[in-house]
Amino acid sequence: MxxxxxxxxxxxxxxxxxxxxxxxxxxxxxxxxxxxxxxxxxxxxxxxxxxxxxxxxxNSVVIAYNPNTDGGERLAAAGPERWYEPMADGDVTVGRTDPDQDPLGYRTLFMLELASRYYDDASNLSEQLLQRNQIYPETSLLSQFETGSIDAAIAYRNMAAEREYEYIELPDQINLSNPQYEEEWYSTTSYTLPTGQEIQGGVIxxxxxxxxxxxxxxxxxxxxxxxxxxxxxxxxxxxxxxxxxxxxxxxxxxxxxxxxxxxxxxxxxxxxxxxxxxxxxxxx
Missing domain, CATH: 3.40.190.10 (Periplasmic binding protein-like II)
Structure with missing residues (x-):
């Protein structure tokens, strides 16, 4: 840490x-x-x-954003129920971490898979929102705000809170924080690391x-x-x-x-x- x-x-x-x-x-x-x-x-x-x-x-997965950019303003206006829409429209530059290197990276994939299921009008959010050029090391992810490289980042709550960044709290069904939703929601996701180890979704x-x-x-x-x-x-x-x-x-x-x-x-x-x-x- x-x-x-x-x-x-x-x-x-x-x-x-x-x-x-x-x-x-x-x-x-x-x-x-x-x-x-x-x-x-x-x-x-x-x-x-x-x-x-x-x-x-x-911890919980959140959407951290820079309120001083156009993309950040769009995210803030969309809120916890519509945050994916400005991302899908290409109005927001997003940062994330590498799922092969750290848990936040594959938890981002879990969150998006669950979000595709949770929101009525969302489907295949990973395909719609993710690109390889969005990936940054976890240790420098949020610093991209300060350089103006990105409008938002899929991050942990503590990463945003300790730096006093604005962030969108996501519903418990998709943010991987609530044991109540582990069996029915979180555990339905998984990711296979390059080593061959399969990681199953669960509470962070x-x-x-x-x-x-x-x-x-x-x-x-x-x-x-x-x-x-x-x-x-x-x-x-x-x-x-x-x-x-x-x-x-x-x-x-x-x-x-x-x-x-x-x-x-x-x-x-x-x-x-x-x-x-x-x-x-x-x-x-």
């Missing part, structure tokens, strides 16, 4: 990638971090396959695990997965978070189960990255 600055006594150096790229780098032995976090826990099923992980946050879930346990790694993991920065920067945090799967080391549970006021905290945060301390290496 961009701007990862935990209030712990461990130096942290961030290296941001799309989560599918993070998984590939680790799987191929190009990185060997103590901690790894991804924007889709499906990447923990394959190829990373850790013995345990935490689910610590969720961020996951993290410690690969090499140490006091420093546990401190950073605690701050990263339980910090107040998550809600402050637009992530969705549910009462059951952090939720664990697998055989969690006792020292990790003890650290993250402490009362909120006693936890290490992050002042700022974001989406998926890598950190290195003198005593630990953290890839998020």
């Amino acid at each position: 961009n701007g990862l600055e935990p209030a712990v006594d461990v130096p942290v150096e961030s290296e941001a990638h799309g989560s599918a790229t993070v998984a590939r780098l680790i799987d191929e032995g190009q990185r060997d971090p103590d901690i790894v976090s991804v924007a889709d826990v499906a990447l923990f099923d394959d190829p990373l396959s850790p013995s345990w992980h935490s689910v610590f946050a969720s 879930s961020y996951g993290s695990t410690i690969r090499h346990v140490s006091d420093a790694a546990v401190s950073v993991f605690d701050a990263h997965t339980t910090g107040n920065y998550l809600q402050e920067h637009g992530f969705l945090v549910r009462e059951q978070f952090p939720a664990y799967t697998g055989e969690v080391p006792q020292r990790v549970r003890q650290a993250t189960d402490r009362p909120t006021e006693n936890r290490s905290r992050l002042d700022r945060g974001t989406e998926a990255a890598s950190s290195t301390g003198s005593d630990s290496t953290v890839l998020i």
